[in-house]
Amino acid sequence: MLALTVITTAPLDHEALVRALDTTGIGAVSVFLGLVRDNNKGRRVLHLEYEAYEPLAVRGLDLIVTEAREKWPSVRLAIHHRIGRMEIGEASVAIAAASPHRADAFAASRYAIERIKQIVPIWKHEYFEGGDVWIEGATADPDNAEAREEALRIACA
Amino acid sequence: MRVTVRLFARLRDIAGAGELQRDAPAGANVHAVWAGLVSEFPEFSAYEKSISCAVNADYSRFTAAVADGDEIAFLPPVSGG
Numbered sequence: 327m328l329a330l331t332v333i334t335t336a337p338l339d340h341e342a343l344v345r346a347l348d349t350t351g352i353g354a355v356s357v358f359l360g361l362v363r364d365n366n367k368g369r370r371v372l373h374l375e376y377e378a379y380e381p382l383a384v385r386g387l388d389l390i391v392t393e394a395r396e397k398w399p400s401v402r403l404a405i406h407h408r409i410g411r412m413e414i415g416e417a418s419v420a421i422a423a424a425s426p427h428r429a430d431a432f433a434a435s436r437y438a439i440e441r442i443k444q445i446v447p448i449w450k451h452e453y454f455e456g457g458d459v460w461i462e463g464a465t466a467d468p469d470n471a472e473a474r475e476e477a478l479r480i481a482c483a
Numbered sequence: 484m485r486v487t488v489r490l491f492a493r494l495r496d497i498a499g500a501g502e503l504q505r506d507a508p509a510g511a512n513v514h515a516v517w518a519g520l521v522s523e524f525p526e527f528s529a530y531e532k533s534i535s536c537a538v539n540a541d542y543s544r545f546t547a548a549v550a551d552g553d554e555i556a557f558l559p560p561v562s563g564g
Contacts, residue, residue: 360564376563379491379556381540383563407563419564439564447537447556448563449492460493462560466535468542 330403331387333380333448335410338420347402347424354428356435360419362412366461369454376409376418379447383407386446389468393441394423394434397478401425401434407448418450437481444473484509484551486516492559497526507549513538514545516555533560 328346340357347355362374387405394403402424412418421438425431442448445468450461464473488503495501498520507516513536521527536543537556549555 377491378563379489379537379540379558382537382542382556385541443561443564445542445561446563447491447558447561449559450562451492460496460559461562462493462533463562464560465533466542466558466561 328404330405331384331391332406333378333383333387334406334408336408338406338408338417340417340420340422343404343406343420343422344424346404347422349424351426352402352424353426354431355422355424356428356431358419358421358423358435358439359417360439362414362416362418364414366452366454369452369456371414372453372455373411373413374418374453375411375451376407377449377451378407378409380409382447386466386468387442389445390438390441393474394437397437398425398430398434401430403434403438405438405442407442407446409448433481437477440477440480441474444470444477484511484549486549486552487554488516488520489554489556491556494527494530494557494559497524511549512545513543513547513549513555516549517545517557520557530557530559534558 404422421435423431423435444464535558
């Protein structure tokens with residue numbers, strides 16, 4: 327059985343991710359893929375390299391699964407994040423959310439991606455035409471209630 | 484006591500290493516370890532307000548006490564997804 331929360335250097339397989347979920351009683355599966363985009367803030371992106379503090383990153387993904395279960399008890403989530411070098415168009419993150427009805431599946435997968443960007447110790451090194459830069463987003467603090475509220479608000483919008 | 488410091492992303496680039504061994508006085512907290520790094524690597528001071536930390540691969544606080552052999556990770560703002 328494929329683990330539900332994974333940090334891997336291997337290309338992501340979202341069909342395997344869906345198969346990892348127990349679909350008993352399920353009527354909807356929402357799959358979200360985050361891809362390496364060819365541009366960022368007006369820069370032409372050449373490729374990305376992702377780095378993670380792996381044991382804590384897996385713990386962070388597990389925490390997101392737990393939080394989502396509190397909010398949407400019938401949702402089953404699987405989250406795989408890739409690290410290492412990725413080319414334009416490759417998937418860096420895959421989220422599958424299974425639920426009896428579609429609304430909760432969509433909401434939980436949106437919540438998961440927002441929380442990943444807030445708390446999971448993964449960093450993106452962008453190589454663009456003319457240079458490279460570490461992208462720095464949110465201060466990783468799972469106890470920041472305001473950030474969690476914001477993720478919930480976006481998920482339920 | 485001796486602790487292992489883990490650094491990531493730009494902090495790792497600044498320090499030139501992702502893992503360092505550092506001495507800390509008995510009773511030191513995470514902040515004391517961080518303060519030592521800031522005096523060693525002045526560029527770290529830019530992260531004073533945005534840094535977070537982990538002790539032994541679990542989310543922690545700068546006020547947490549550290550023990551001999553602990554792994555202290557300093558996390559610059561994250562950018563996964």
